[in-house]
Amino acid sequence: MRALLYVLPFLLALTGCSSDKPMINTSQSLVMESSVLSAGIVTDEPALSEEEGQQRASSVLYNxxxxxxxxxxRFYWYDDKGLEIHPYEPPQTVVVPAHAKIEIASQIGNLTASKARLYLYL
Known part of the structure; x- marks a missing residue:
């Protein structure tokens, strides 16, 4: 009985954490580690467009x-329900020259893609 008193609050806490909603907030379309900003890189959220029947996300990095x-x-793609679209695109690397800008982009042929998230790290 005592064990139940110790376990019950823990189980109730876990129950409160469960949800049918995705754990990822897809409205946050740009995730940038603090080291990127410290290195002098700034950018805006990715812009979405359609090009030749494919969804395209692009962003300009400024050094x-x-x-x-x-x-x-790395770009991550999501549908209207917030579910991640597979296959994952592999991480990419770019060198942004001093006092310059460079565009990075991702394209996906899955027409259910409606949101993109850009993750930047050093």
């Missing part, structure tokens, strides 16, 4: 530093 910065990035 505010005196030296080039190597940035790793």
């Amino acid at each position: 505010q530093q005196e030296k080039p910065v190597k940035v790793h990035y």
Whole structure:
């Protein structure tokens, strides 16, 4: 009986955490590690467009530093329900020259894709 008193609050806490909704907030379309900002890289959320029957997400990275910065990035695609679309695109790497800008982009042929998230890290 005592064991039940200790376990019951834990089980209730776990029950409160479960949800039918996706755990990912798809309205947050840009995730950037603090080290990227510290390195002088700034950007905007990815812009979505349609090109030749495919969904396209693009973003421009700006380097505010005196030296080039190597940035790793990955685009994630989601449908209207917030479910991630497979297959995953592999991480990419780009070098942004000093005081310059460079466009990065991703295309997906899945027409159910309606949202994209850009994740940037060093």
